[in-house]
Amino acid sequence: MGKEIPTRHEDYSLWYNELVKKADLAEHSEVRGCMVIKPYGYSIWEKMQQALDKMFKDTGHVNAYFPLFVPKSLFEAEEKNAEGFAKECAIVTHYRLKNDLQNPGKLMVDPEAKLEEELVVRPTSEAIIWSTYKKWVQSYRDLPLLINQWANVVRWEMRTRLFLRTSEFLWQEGHTAHVSAEEAVNETLQMLNVYADFAENFMALPVIRGKKSDGERFPGAVDTYCIEAMMQDGKALQAGTSHFLGQNFAKAFGVQFTSKEGKLEHVWGTSWGVSTRLMGALIMAHSDDDGLVLPPKLAPIHVVIVPIYKTADEQKNIAARADQIAAGLRKQGYSVKFDNRDTYKPGFKFAEWELKGVPIRIAMGPRDLENDTVEIARRDTKEKKTIRIGELDATIPALLSDIQENIYQRSKKFRDEKTTPVSTWEEFKHVLDDKGGFVSAHWDGTIETEIAIKEVTKATIRCIPLDAKEEAGKCIFSGKPSPRRVLFARAY
């Protein structure tokens, strides 16, 4: 790890990779573009899953599972969706290997075992799910369908990056069907808000809720909404999307129902998803020179207890007291790790748990045992103080919620400082190059301008914020009239 977080993108990339490896989260696999998520990294993902899943259930959704493979004919049914993903699909063409007679001991694809119809490995599941919904929906009484799936998907990206873009990734995708456009739009916005709540309240990550421009819209959707976050290198990261699909998929797959009035109608759809990319967001938003900083609500370990001792007797006595403390905190619902390894010194353990982002560390030595105290250190600010053991039960909950709030406020302050309103094209380019972050500017609403700006500056329209004020202005690029400001940024 470097002395401080690098600002040049190239260096930041290397720093990020190193952090992901050192904190024991994940590593590149032998398999092209794929990632191995290691136990510690996965335990953080599990915390995310649990929190999200509860939020989905609380909003009336249920989980199900659909196939990994999508027959090509189904995949291509919704044309825009198929076209959007065509360039990055993995395809299964054969179902058998056989011994290669030319190369003893090796196997070859059996040319006799060619599939009649190729199977696309899902890059997203709209096709397979809507083809199934067709069978499930007859009447308005079958609606709404509010289903979520936890799954893996494959997108054959050219360049990959741990957590942010990998050939295979884990995610959740919700797919719902409704009787009316209004109900579907409400669902789309509801789930966008669920994502924003999750990002802000669990990940301590402030996000902008917005709508995507035509150029950035999900293929096959009528409207795409998103939450956008700001990373510490000033680049934007799309942290979640929620799509209003209109009747596009219903029409492509013939999903119809008989309404209360006895009329045959196509259903209205939504889909929404977040992925292991959120792990990347979590790392890039909060980490410092000493490693990961985890928000308490997502930390697999809330408190680590490190004993300090010279003799075996001391170790025994401290361990006995530490076990009591751990038991007490666990009773309160906290995850506590007592690091009683005698193969590492305390200093080493301090550094290791800091690297892994554990929010609170308790250190306990002979002096403490004598005084009935412990040293308590918080990860976000590195502050340490000595308190009486009796105070722990009250101190820990307060400190954890303080840490959660502090890293959120810290990120928000950073994000706000990195958000710049500009009114001229020169200023626009200047801010992007020298400061980075979000640039709030007027845009004429055309895809041509969007593309032109991207070509010159590499900045894209991250979103049209939902709370954007109506404010007449002139497009930064074309000078044509614009009704409101939108957010531009260079993005991951």
Added chain:
RNA sequence: CGGGGUGUAGCACAGUCCGGUAGUGUACCUGGUUUGGGACCAGGGGGUCCCAGGUUCGAAUCCUGGCGCCCCGACCA
């Protein structure tokens, strides 16, 4: 697929220009001393030097041809 870099012990690298049979740090193992911020000393184990071919008495090093990986770009709901 383009531009740049790189391939030598688990990891990070030196050695390559100028050919002589491989080294440093770290990690690992053993013993001892240590332990309130990444310990120290001593000893030890571990490498087809990316692959193939060539030159040579002799190749990590020189030549030819492959391949891998990293960063940047193209791509990326």
